[in-house]
Amino acid sequence: MLSDRARSPGRHGWSPITLALLGCLWMASAGNLALWRALHRLGALDGWRGAALAAGVALAIGAALALVLAPFAWRRSLKPALALLLLAAAAGSHFMWAYGIVIDSTMLANVLQTDLHEARDLLSGRLLLTLTLLGIVPAWWIVRAPVDWGRWPGRLRANLLLFAGALAVLVGTVLAAYQPLAALSRGHRELRHLVNPLNSLQALAKLGVGRPAQATTRQPLGTDARIAALAGRTDRAPLLVLVLGETARADHFALNGYARPTTPALAALDVTSQRNAWSCGTSTAASVPCMFSHLAREEFDSRDADHDTLVDVLQHAGLAVLWLDNQAGCKGVCDRVPNVNTSALRHPTLCPDGECLDEILLDGLDKRLAALPVERRARGTVLVLHQMGSHGPAYHRRSPPDAKHFQPECRSVALQDCEHPALVNAYDNSIAYTDRFLAATIRWLQARGEAADSALLYVADHGESLGEHNLYLHGLPYAVAPDVQKHVAWISWFSPAFARRSGVAAGCLQQRRDERLGHEHYFHSVLGLLDVQTSAYRPERDFYRACRQP
Incomplete structure (x- = not known):
């Protein structure tokens, strides 16, 4: 100076x-x-x-x-x-x-x-x-x-x-x-x-x-968690994959009635899409800690301290837990469980320009799971895959060349400079690649059908604005944010063995596909699917409970 x-x-x-x-x-x-x-x-x-x-x-x-x-x-x-x-x-x-x-x-x-x-x-x-x-x-x-x-x-x-x-x-x-x-x-x-x-x-x-208390205080939660002993259970342990989607608005999934074929691979599989799911935030930093907590949005925003998260409670129950992240981190949710960030890995086809496509999460996955403690895997395994998904503004970077079905595609980060159809094409290509990634994950689970009762639950953290009302990206305050930033995708796939194990009837979920649910159901629904008994579980927030047959 x-x-x-x-x-x-x-x-x-x-x-x-x-x-x-x-x-x-x-x-x-x-x-x-x-x-x-x-x-x-x-x-x-x-x-x-x-x-x-x-x-x-x-x-x-x-x-x-x-x-x-x-x-x-x-x-x-x-x-x-x-x-x-x-x-x-x-x-x-x-x-x-x-x-x-x-x-x-x-x-x-x-x-x-x-x-x-x-x-x-x-x-x-x-x-x-x-x-x-x-x-x-x-x-x-x-x-x-x-x-x-x-x-x-x-x-x-x-x-x-x-x-x-x-x-x-x-x-x-x-x-x-x-x-x-x-x-x-x-x-x-x-x-x-x-x-x-x-x-x-x-x-x-x-x-x-x-909120100084939150920054320094974390309360234990679900330390009494255990796996319920249910009659008729198979000897196979459950294998549940939780795919944490990124920036995936529900109305751009063909499964939810979107006119464009963005989800052909999932449509060919026995999946159920809940079409009226809502996030508890409009950004990753707000939504991910909220959806993995036991609290609803209003409770989470007014909390006096942080608590153990869903993955902590699953670990308390003795399950093997692994978090794989292809993004900017888990926002503190996975700090106390085994976790790996894949975004900086080197792969000739999946990481072509220093940033990895989401299929990197499946690369070497068997070896990663085999490294988890044997005694925990015997009770069951929960794998969290945090996608890069449809993260903007560079939507064109979220899909490989062979997945770009919608053209022409916006290739600029100055989104207002793109023609709106080209911008939508770039975003829809990212959704179509998520469809491919989810189908590949389900096929990976199906290949392990004799070793585990497998299931997949995909829920996005928030949605996205694509130029409607001159708004782009996400992150507006929840009270004023448009619905497209809060209305998210929620997709379930259960193997026949997992369906029998959990008692959840796919037909019932299909009948409830338009019933409103949200991130406040996520924590309790996952615990219910895995038969985890704990005082932290609230049955009225377990979305799958109503479809669970005795």
Whole structure:
């Protein structure tokens, strides 16, 4: 960072307060293009009242940012703080504008947990241009600007005046525009998550201090779990594969009535698809911990501490458990059971460009299972396969060339630049590849029919927006997210031996295919399928229980 002293004798440089206010006004105006677009679409900026509202909103955002910067308006901290805020505002502006997302704590958690492969998918020329114009150029100017810092008593007085003045402006503008702001906020709660970069600061604060108990406390659960001794059981142990789908919206599965043939391989197998299944979150970071917990969404969101997960309880019951991940991790769910991440493996055909297709999860699977403890495998094995699935925005990377049945295909991560049919083609190709992967997994299970009573349960973590209402990807707050981000695929396959073992009648499931269910049923349904008895099990949340014959 260059010196803050004047560049020539007699030149005092910028006032720190002026520098801070210029940065705040830039972020409040140019950094909030997505907010202005949303307000324009709602008709809130029409006429002179709309112009007055826009001015008031910009002034309030600038004043709020000034409040944030006032404690940092010192020689060693103002320029770094301003530069970081400018870069955060530029990045937030790009993603909110390009994909129609909003930034809250869940979205920020997704960003912080993104791996290199996912980050690569988001890189584009448009991102670089936005970062440069909105963030890098103004940050570079601020870093180089000469500043007259003065002596510290005067600097303290000026900082206090900045804080007091910003607070007065914020309160005054909010009160002056209270009625239209309140109406907009009540009817469109997502708008508050578009206020940039205050949305990122609020999300960061919520992640850092919002739930400290959860970050440090984990309660044991299901330590009393055991396998029930049922009459008529075969000598074969159960082998249950839980496929954790990624970004798979239910309405793009032909099994659920979609007009395009996206699931021909599964249609040829004896599977059952529940067509009215709903997620407990709109992102992997929110949904996966929730669906593997014993709690419903509202209970999970208000919990005071974390608990052991489904895979922990299965391990408590003495079963062999293995989690294979072809994604950015299990979000803490599998930390206490054997787990392997396959996304960085090298395979000549399944990992052609440094990222592995989902069929890598089946490569060498027998050897992986054989390495699990023998005494546990004798009671039963649960294998979790976490897919890359249909993870966007690079949908074209989620399927191999021989699985691209729908053409032309969008091959850009700037989804708004693609024709909508091409975007849908790319997404549907990823669903068709999931169909192929699931069928291959079922065939693998069928080949082990004499050694185990096998079954497969596929449930997606969340859905996806494909340009409807100018929204892309996922991760909107649950209360305002469209159904396509929450309506997910849920598919069951039971071998004849497993069907007899569990007592679940396929015809009954077929009759209930339109009955609503959700991630809150997942934990308890898996325990019920495996006859695991524990105080953590709630029979009313076991979806398969109603179809279980004596």
